[in-house]
Amino acid sequence: MRDFQAPGRSSTFATEGMCATSHPLGAQTALEVLKRGGNAMDAAIAGALVLGICEPQMTGIGGDCFVLWTPPGSNEIKALNGSGRAPAAASAAALRARGERVVPVRGIEAVTVPGAIDAFCHLSETVGKLGIDALVQPAIHYAEAGVPAASRVAFDWPLDAPFLKGSARRFFLKDDKPLTTGQIFRAPGQAEVLRRIALQGRDGFYAGEVAQDMVDSLNALGGVHAMDDFAATACTPSDPVSGPYRGIELVEHAPNGQGATAILLLNILAHFDIAGMDPFGAERLHIETEASKLAYDARNRFIADPDHTARLQHMLAPETAAKLAALIDPKTAMAQAAPLTEAIHRDTIYITVVDRDRMVVSLIYSIFHGFGSGFASDKFGILFQNRGAGFTLEEGHPNEMNGGKRPMHTIIPGMLRENGRVLMPFGVMGGAYQPTGHARLVSNLVDCGMELQAAIDAPRAFPEGGVLKIERGYSEKTRAELEALGHKLELPEKPLGGAQAIRIGEDGVLEGGSDPRKDGCALGY
Structure with missing residues (x-):
């Protein structure tokens, strides 16, 4: 039990339904949808669309999504890939000829x-109850009436605003300046796009005037995008991947998401007595850091577009983890195993919903970097994602950029099962950090016996760019011991990630946890 005389928050408990996400208006929207008779999928979609207005630097209708869900009362986990593709005319060879080494x-x-809107329309039609026309209404309201910038959103805005370019500055700045806490953000152009989606479904976005606005704006900036690229966009069902960890099964979305990296990371950690280590000590963090370096090196070699990922089973094989675990020296830090394929970022939203029929949804939705590419469409102000930065330009690599391919993605929704029963949908936002974040949250629960909210609150660290980025929550003693092991430490500018989770008790009670690193909460009824 937490110390009630210390700063912190309690888990949320309810029985009928629950949502955990990174902004209160998103959580409230989801609960209102549930109370109107919608199911968990309806609630998650409506909440996610609202988050695109509440946290415009994190996500929006110009982004992608991945979704895991279960049918009501079932423990079967289904998956949908809502990530978009490179335009048909995209070419790594052309970029290499220009002298580029990375995208x-x-x-x-x-x-x-963008792939998310196609996925939302498909899921609302095939899984939801209320229809996409109903689900976009809350986002239309907030886009027109406006949303006050929340504290974390206002913290991010000036850090990401310098990347806004051209018409995007008109849509996402106020008097050419970042919004501050409490200032109202409105997006009337996006409200109009959502109205067209309500009337026409996916064609309101991927065809006609809205698609033409996106294509014309991209072409004017030098893009090779075409109307056919938008018309051809289609989400695809997928089989999740999973792996065991000390009696718990971690279920992740298959590539092109990086979820398999979290499974490999836990497979490596299973070779060490994490439960016998100080949860906040240097020994545990050193082992986790070294395992992360190795798991991410494997990720960078193998994960790509699903049609080009050929060695996934090798990556997840027990013998692979055993060989990698043997490379870890408990007394010395190794160099970064390999540079990360994609540029690092910290900008994503995650939402999870459980309804009274125990349909479970785990949904993650992002434009990649803060304010995505920094470009927006001229008429409607649709902010374009920069997911293509997840490609490599290395010739012959499975993740090489080429027309029609999906890039390696950082965003990953997760779920846990125990003895075959769905135990907990969860996500840990934070770009490349996400697999380490998934593994750490699972380990906090399983190895350290932490309560859910405490497992989310616990300090984090992540190796990137040759340094170990470590939050202030670690003691000076731990930091000194890590430096003695050879780690170069750095305090990150932003906190590492932001987790949301709902644990489903055997008695049906729902326990929600929400990360204080974000503005959100877990709400239930």
């Missing part, structure tokens, strides 16, 4: 076709 992170070349 320009904020360049027009990094803009892939």
